[in-house]
Amino acid sequence: MYNAPHPLEVRILTRRFGLPNSASIDTYLAHDGYKAIEKALAEMTPDKIIEEVKASALRGRGGAGFPAGLKWSFVPRQSPKPKYIVVNADESEPGTCKDRLLMENDPHQLIEGALIAARAVDAHAGYIYVRGEYRYLIDILDRAIGEAYQRGYLGKNILGSGFDFDLHTHSGAGAYECGEESALLESLEGKRGIPRIRPPFPAVVGAFGCPTVLNNVETFCSVPWIILNGGAAYANLGTRKNGGTRLFCLSGHINRPGVYELPMGFPLPRMIEEVGGGVWKGRKLKAVIPGGSSCPVLKAEETNLPMDFDSLQAAGSMLGSGGVVIIDEDTCMVKAALRIMRFYAHESCGWCIPCREGTMWLGKLLTRFHAGAGTMSDIDLIRELAQNMLGKTFCPLGDAAALPTISIVKKFREEFEEHLNGRKCPHEGKG
């Protein structure tokens, strides 16, 4: 279930959340459901669909923020091979928990989004790759897919248009790396979840060696509204080049944690203070991880930012997957770095040297350091090792491990120094 809505939210994707039986096709149909695909099939050419999505300035919600319409336009028109739609529902980035709500509360919106994408690129089969730990969502999705088949929104000759589309769910097995698009495709094909060499990109060589549109759940979910209301309307909700709304997952030391749909470019301070009700226990803000654990942290004084891809990038961090983690003044940043590194050491797929060995090394080193057995030179070593990983790994997971580490050492060096000479962690037990 999901948290209470906030009046500052702009509810586009979440507008059916909270309705009785919101996951059922009847509820969906009673609230604009499958109108977009009707419109797309009846009134729009595939090119027009792609144009509309381009105009919406919808950027990928999986983390990288790549323009969705542009990605779709890379799929070759004429292909002797079949094409596929793949929905990335592997949501595993620490701090991120929005796709799950979208699937749980409104699965038909996702199905319709995938269907429209299929129409746009002329794909006739699709897969929803669901994070292994989200097993219960597979039941919800399968039920919704069943309903859609029954009512003729999936399968052969959809709405009498002659267009066919089949959609399947596929369960992951519990690897963060399988959210990375090419590792996901390997896993989908039944192989080890190891990334692929790119180029070629999935739009050209994707699932089973065929052209594939692969997007995040939220990205697909945004599409029906765009088709119904027009790309321009969607773009206008956000800021320049950052169209629409986005589901922000507020977590950490905040009074009202939850998932909130806010326009792109929403100011971070207001998100913390007004939407989230401020830092918990009356404490002061120390830092924010603005887009999931892969992003460089922002110090409290750096947080006066509009939350869109470009502003965050300009500030040296990333909007990422929308996981906003609030860190209060009583938090040990060494421990935060350690906690983050443990995650990546556990999740590194092991394919490439710098990530495999770097995360292992840093995991061990930070553990020792946090326990008070560190030396001054270790502080530089931590940063150098992370620097040696950065930009040199096979996939971005290595960067995801290096970036927050580098930023924490750089911005909170004094906290590392406090741990030297066998001193006990000054924040231990503050909880």
Place this chain on the structure above:
Amino acid sequence: MPELVKLTIDGKEIEVPAGTLVINAARQVGIEIPAFCYYEGLALQAACRMCLVEVEKAPKLLTACTLPVAKDMIVRTETPQVAAARKGMLEFLLANHPLDCPVCDKGGECELQDMTFRYGAGESRFSEEKQHIEEQQWSPVVFFDRPRCILCFRCVRICNEGMGVAALGVINRGARSEIAPNKGDHLECDECGMCIDICPVGALTSGIYRYKTRPWEMEYAGTICTHCADGCKTTLSVRNGRVIRGNNRDHSGINGEFLCVKGRYAFDFLEHPERLHQPLVRRGVELQHASWKEAVALVAAKFNEVRERGGAFGVIGSARTTNEENFYLQKFARSWLNTNNIDHRRSGDVVALLDALAGLPGSLATTADVYHAGAVLIVGADLAQQHPLLSFQVRANVRHHGARVYVVHPHPQREDKVAAQVVRARGLAGIGQIREKLAGEQSLVVLFGEHIQGADVRRLVEMLPATARYVALVDYANSRGALDMGLLPDLLPGYQPAPAPGLSLQEMVGASLDVLWVVGANPLQGRARASGFLVVQELFLTETARQADVVFPAAAAYEKTGSFTNVCGEVQRLKKGPAVAGPKTDLEIMGLLARQMGHELAPPLPEAVFEEIRRSVAGYNIPYATFVTGAASATQYPNGPIARQGSSELIRSARDTLFTSGTLGRYCSVLNSVRERDLVRVEE
């Protein structure tokens, strides 16, 4: 031809075909970009990140091993940024590495050691606890030491792509990733040791070589494998007169990096406790040790006596002795013992093929042709079992050039996996089913087994396109050479007709000849001798040797110089590996006999005999320079009808598997140890 692309690497301008990888383009201008996971011919990995280079306008370093060249690309391979990245990678690699170089088999020829020496940091900054994992034994041949493994995945790829076996995989993830047999704790595989050979570090080691020596303590002799007919080059590593290791050290020769279990490991028969070191002479019922002098005198006297009274000789030669020895033997028999009763165990109908190819010059396929041909037809042979190198070539051809493979065989075999079409039928009838398809193959290589013989060979050639090239599959290292050298009752060297055909092998073993002389063969396996006097030259007391009157201990091919002709008719040079005390080469033994008999045959020196072969045997006038530098030279065939007077029905392959090698194989402990877990043999 693909179009040429101009680019600059470290200031050197070069032009290479589009699609060339930067790592290979750099090699062409003498720039070696370090690499662990890149291995030419195998799938790209981009895993080790050693080959990172700077490319102008690229926002970050790029892997040269996956980067195709682009027009006007500017690449820099030795900038401070690149050097720092390499150093960083090595530091990561060495973090958990045990650094047990002083006891590691690979020490001295380890890529990680070399790389660390060139680019690495002097001391380790890793002060955490290393992850220790006990060493594992996966088979009699393969041992694995996880902490030494750098996860370059070469072993996995060579086994999967190169061998078509796929016995290795990866388990776990992150720093706990491990190479592991797909069967769990053990291998069920070819035991070829390709994974060990390709491992850049000492993670995979062989049960045969491990902990025996250091590379710099050995001497090396590049020679030719003594087992099957494919003729792989193998380098014997010799220490104190003992062969310690076999591998194709410099990857030269027709087999490149390839060797099967036999070429790589099956050399310990040399030191088998039952190896004969002294001549044996029958005294009463018993074979007893005798001096060379005594044994030679005895045999020479007998030969002279029988010769003078016009008695009957029979001579059985070998498919594992050198061309020089075979040539000398048939000359000895024909010109001095006045007999055409000479033969050897024949295993494929090469004679019928050469006859059928009369008027079709250039129609024998070379080993390289099997790799380059547009299509390969395999008829009536289990290539992976009987001809490991040709099987490897076929798979490489499919991977690299997309060759179409047709398999015609009643039983499943490994080549099925890469085949465009499989016909589960026998011989010509099977080919008939795909005749139309084959008719369209303009670059076809045909590999056929013993079942197609006699008139069927001609029919085969008539059924297929005139451009097809052929290999008549035969069993052993010099099976083909034995035929070329005239170890046949009806044909002289170079397939010239013998004036009066003699007895075949099958006839000789049943005939009451005055003398039967067996050189390197075991024809009396399971049968009693019928001849009056039996002389045997052998390594071991085989079933045949046991019945002999005189046994001469012979040197093995690895202890000789000379030449072999492989299944494709390519001549290659043998180099003497270990020195052997006691036994003599068959050529020396024959020379001793000739001298003792007072007969002036050509001097029994391999070089001299080889010269005679080059001069007198049709098709063997090969370039001497090619020969002495250890490369293979294709021989020519008569390109005219061959006047055969014998019958083809005598041809029978021993159908060895990967883990057998006729009588010799029984004395190889490695083969014995893996045989029990043999791949299910495809029996006909």
